[in-house]
Amino acid sequence: MPDKVTYYAVVNDLSSRERPGGVFRRTYKEDGGKLDEAFSRNLIWERSWLLVSAERGDLVNEFIEITEDEANQIVERIRATVTDASNGYSG
Amino acid sequence: MPPDGHADHRDDQGGSGRAGRAGGVQAETRPRQEYYADLRVAVAAEESVTVQRAAAREQAAAEKWGETAKESRWMWAEYQRRWPPGERTPADKSEDPPGSWRGDGNRVLYPADNARVESACDRIAEREEEKISPALRATESQDPDQHLIGFDDRLKGRDRIKEKVSAFINDLNITPDEAVSLVHDAIRYTFQYKETSYTQGVRTDIERLKERGFELHKLKNSWTDEQYKGINSQWIEPDTGQQFEVQFHTRISFEAKQLTHGAYERLRTQQADSFEELVLEAFQKKVTAEVPVPPGVDSIPDYPERGADAR
Numbered sequence: 096m097p098d099k100v101t102y103y104a105v106v107n108d109l110s111s112r113e114r115p116g117g118v119f120r121r122t123y124k125e126d127g128g129k130l131d132e133a134f135s136r137n138l139i140w141e142r143s144w145l146l147v148s149a150e151r152g153d154l155v156n157e158f159i160e161i162t163e164d165e166a167n168q169i170v171e172r173i174r175a176t177v178t179d180a181s182n183g184y185s186g
Numbered sequence: 187m188p189p190d191g192h193a194d195h196r197d198d199q200g201g202s203g204r205a206g207r208a209g210g211v212q213a214e215t216r217p218r219q220e221y222y223a224d225l226r227v228a229v230a231a232e233e234s235v236t237v238q239r240a241a242a243r244e245q246a247a248a249e250k251w252g253e254t255a256k257e258s259r260w261m262w263a264e265y266q267r268r269w270p271p272g273e274r275t276p277a278d279k280s281e282d283p284p285g286s287w288r289g290d291g292n293r294v295l296y297p298a299d300n301a302r303v304e305s306a307c308d309r310i311a312e313r314e315e316e317k318i319s320p321a322l323r324a325t326e327s328q329d330p331d332q333h334l335i336g337f338d339d340r341l342k343g344r345d346r347i348k349e350k351v352s353a354f355i356n357d358l359n360i361t362p363d364e365a366v367s368l369v370h371d372a373i374r375y376t377f378q379y380k381e382t383s384y385t386q387g388v389r390t391d392i393e394r395l396k397e398r399g400f401e402l403h404k405l406k407n408s409w410t411d412e413q414y415k416g417i418n419s420q421w422i423e424p425d426t427g428q429q430f431e432v433q434f435h436t437r438i439s440f441e442a443k444q445l446t447h448g449a450y451e452r453l454r455t456q457q458a459d460s461f462e463e464l465v466l467e468a469f470q471k472k473v474t475a476e477v478p479v480p481p482g483v484d485s486i487p488d489y490p491e492r493g494a495d496a497r
Binding site: 103105107108109116117119124126127128129131133135136137141142143144145146147148149150151152153154155156157158159160173176177 | 291350353354355356357358359360364367368369370371404406408411413414416418419420431433450453454455456459460461463464492493495496497
C-alpha cells in the first residue's frame with residue numbers, strides 16, 4: 096500500500112485560518128511508521144515535532160486538516176515570502 | 187411543601203403516617219415537624235448512599251489503575267531494555283560559536299538569538315514570582331479539595347524553551363521575538379482534583395482565576411483524546427501580558443501523563459524508527475485508555491471553540 100499523506104495548516108496567535116502560519120504534512124508509511132514534516136524557512140520539508148506536541152495537549156498551534164492543493168498554495172506563499180525577504184523586499 | 191402547617195397535601199408512595207384516599211393516593215397525616223424530620227433523614231440517607239457509591243467507584247478505579255500503573259512501569263522498563271537511552275547520538279556542538287545553543291534535535295540558536303531567549307527567561311521568572319504564583323497559591327487555598335501539584339516545576343527549563351523557540355523559527359518561518367512570544371507554557375501549573383469533584387472543581391477554578399483578573403486565552407478539553415487525557419488552558423496576566431498555562435488533572439490522569447512522558451519525549455525527537463515509534467504510541471494509548479473519565483467532563487467546552495478538522 097502506498098504511503099498516505101495528510102496535510103495541515105498551522106494557526107496560532109500570529110496567524111489565522113485565512114492566512115495560516117505554516118504548513119505540515121504527516122506521512123503514514125507502509126511499514127506502519129509516521130513522518131511529520133514542516134515546510135521550513137529553508138524552503139524544504141523538514142522533520143518537526145510540533146504536531147506530536149499538539150496531540151499531547153500543547154495549545155500553541157492549531158493544526159487544521161487541508162487538501163494537498165491548499166497545502167501547495169501555502170508552500171508557494173512561504174516560498175515567495177522567504178525569497179522576497181532574502182532579496183531585501185518587505186511587506 | 188405543606189402550605190398550611192399540615193403535611194396532609196403531600197402525595198407520597200406509602201409508609202406510615204398516611205391515610206388512604208380515593209383513587210389509591212394517600213394523604214399525609216403526620217404533623218409538619220415530624221414530616222420534615224423524616225424527610226431530612228430520608229434525604230441524608232439517600233445522599234450518604236450516593237456518596238458511598240461514588241467513593242466505592244473511585245476506590246475500584248484506583249485499585250484498577252494501581253495494576254495498570256504497575257504493568258505500565260514494567261512495559262516501560264522492557265522498552266528501555268530494548269532501546270537503551272545511552273545508544274542515542276548526542277548533538278555535535280564542537281563547531282558552534284561561543285554563546286550559541288544546540289539542542290538534541292540538532293536545532294541551533296546563534297549567540298544573539300540565544301541571548302534574547304535568556305533575557306526573556308529572566309523576565310518570565312520575575313513575573314512568575316511577583317505576580318502569577320502568589321495568585322495561583324491563593325486560588326489553591328480557596329478549596330481544600332483541590333491542590334497544585336508539581337509546583338516546583340512551574341518554570342519550564344531553559345533548554346526546553348529554546349527547543350520550542352528554535353522549532354518555531356524554523357518550522358513556522360517567524361522571527362526570534364515572535365517565536366519567544368508564542369511560548370505560552372514557560373510558566374505552568376497543574377491543579378489536581380478527585381474524579382467525582384473534577385468537573386465542578388475545574389469550572390469553579392476557571393471562574394476564580396478570572397476573578398483574580400487573569401484572562402482565559404485558550405482551553406482544550408482532551409478527555410476524549412487517545413494520547414493524552416486532561417484539560418490544558420492558557421491564561422494572560424493583564425499587567426505584563428505574560429502568558430501561562432494551567433492544566434487540570436485527576437490524580438490518575440496526572441500519573442498517566444508522567445508515566446507516558448518518556449514515550450512522548452522520545453517521539454518528539456523524531457529519531458525513533460517506525461517499529462520503535464509504533465511501540466511508543468501503543469504504550470501511550472494503552473496507558474491513556476485506562477484513565478477513568480470524570481463524570482460530566484464533556485460539558486466543559488473548548489475555548490475558543492475548535493473546528494472538527496482541528497488538532
